[in-house]
Amino acid sequence: MGEQQDEDGVGLFEKVDLLIPAYRERLSKIKREHGNTELQPHTIQNLIAGSRGIKSLLWDVSKLEPDRGILYRGLSIPQCFSVLPSSSGEEPPVEGVLWLLLTGCVPTPAQMKDLSVDLADRVCRVPDFVFDCINALPVSAHPMTQLVCGIMALQTDSQFARAYASSTPTQQLWRQALEDSLNIIAKVPRIAGFIYRRIYHEGDFIGPSPNLDLAANFCHMLGFDDPHMYDMMRKYLVIHSDHEGGAVSAHAVRLVGSALADPYLAFAAGMNGCAGPLHGLAIQDSFKWIKQVSVDLGGSDVEISVLEDYVRSKLQAGHIIPGFGHALLKQTDPRYTCLYEFCEKNFPDDPYFQLVKKLKEVVPAVMRHQGKVRNPWPNVDAIIGVVFNHFGLHDESFFPVVLGVARSIGSLSQLVWDRALCLPIERPSTVNMDWIEAFCKSRTDNKQEQA
Structure with a gap:
């Protein structure tokens, strides 16, 4: 699907609005015609091992294939770098991947540029109290702790939360989810840059530049203005934008968002998961x-x-x-x-x-x-x-923060579509060890009787 190039002159919100009716009908048809179809059988080992390998999540924006790696809307990493438009430098800006994940289409250069300008405007609009909240923490607090606090401070501006409180119909909440998500994607690099300069450069902060794309601006706010590092960060953010929905951070965003928590609350949950030693660390x-x-x-x-x-x-x-x-x-x-x-x-x-x-x-x-x-x-x-x-980013404890900046793009793109498709709250069934032992004993007894 991603190989299709988008039409010029269509804005992001208009594009998503045009796509939603067909996607909703597609999902309804799947439920009508295939809702009772059994998936690949799983084992007790799958269940005990954190549901590994069990097909239980709908996640459209990316798919991990064993022989091809991560696919963004059907495009492999090499294909993405081949078809996504570039504006400056050698590597395509991550704004192109954001458009691709949100719409399923490769953006035109004009669409990517408009989105980049939009995000650059948003990054300049982080309230001072967000930085005050981070400054209230000890400088020794882990960078991920400071990042989550900054995200939660931003939550006070959630348009999704206000729209839900105002009884906006559920089918229309995707607009506020997209608005919040764009704000998070734009502002989290600013918060991350603030945290980096606070911890490692004695609070010598660097503000955003309105003329840089998202990745280059992130480097600039960290204190790195090497054009080669700009290209490295563009490449990094593209290839780390998503890793399908089973990854801890992505699943946490989906799970919390399924309760109709706003995108800030959902993304903060994902970043808490990203801080785990078996994930972001x-x-x-x-x-x-x-x-x-x-x-x-x-x-x-x-x-x-x-x-x-x-x-x-x-x-x-x-x-x-x-x-x-x-x-x-x-x-x-x-x-x-x-x-x-x-x-x-x-x-x-x-x-x-x-x-x-x-x-x-x-x-x-x-x-x-x-x-x-x-x-x-x-x-x-x-x-x-x-x-x-x-490139001089020597501080290992900050590495998960950079990953978090990247993962905002994929996890929040999917969250927008979760709201567009009005997906229900996640509530998997669980079993205890008594049930497992009884189930396995029953299976063994049946086999013995049949023998």
Whole structure:
């Protein structure tokens, strides 16, 4: 669907309004004709393992395919970079992906430019009390804690909350959901920049520029004005915009939003999930591991055989190798490949990147030999810390905040469509261990009787 280019001259709200009737009818038809169709059977192990692999969420804006990686409205990462329009620099601005996720169509350059101007205007309109709320926290508070507090302070301006309180019909709330979502997507980078300068630069704050796209403005407010970093951040925000609905942060946004909580409340919940060590903090863990390898082995000039022995010993001792393996992918993460090629082009001699290149060669081979994982290939976490570090973003505790900025784009795009389709509150059924034991015993007894 994403390969279709949009018509020029149509604004974002008008475009979504035109699309909704057909989408609502499509969903109604699916429920009428296929509502009782059974999905792929799952096992008790699926249930116990956090519902892993169980098909139970409707999520249109992205899909993770084992052989292709993440798809945005049907387009792979390479396809997105091929068809999305660019305005400045070499990489397409993330505004193009936002339009794609919201509408299913590739925007025209004019549509992308209008959206970029709209977001640049919104980023300048963060109330002072939001910064006051963050300043009330200790500077030592984790950056994700400060980010969530800033988002919750913004919530006082929720148009969705006001519209619901005013008895706006449910079918019309998508407009306020979109308005709130655009405000969050625009303003969260401003809050993130404020937090970064507060923690790491003694409060020497940098305001937004009205002439920069979202990614470049984010870099500018962090204090980085290298055009190459602008391009890196454009690339990063595009490839991290979404990772389908099962990811903790995305699912949390969907779950809280399904109660008709406004987008600010829903997104804050997602960011609390993103702060978990098994989700957003995986980036910093991977980079810490790379730095530790460099320290233990004396830098990037290490021989391949020495690195093989090192990795083998770590695995034999029961350690994991951060950044390698993926629960769903059957190949190297295309997002990793995207950033790997960026490094090769822009800073091939970076010492940490040199080490990443060797780890890419060594770790999968050792893992396959030891049978540690089904997919030993590197994922995006194995390289992104190296990219950040090269441009001067050295502070690992801030890495999850950058991920949160990116994930606002996909999770909130889907939330708009959740409201447009009037999806119900999530309420899965649960079982306890007594039920599992009784169910399994019943199945065993039936098999014995049939035998």
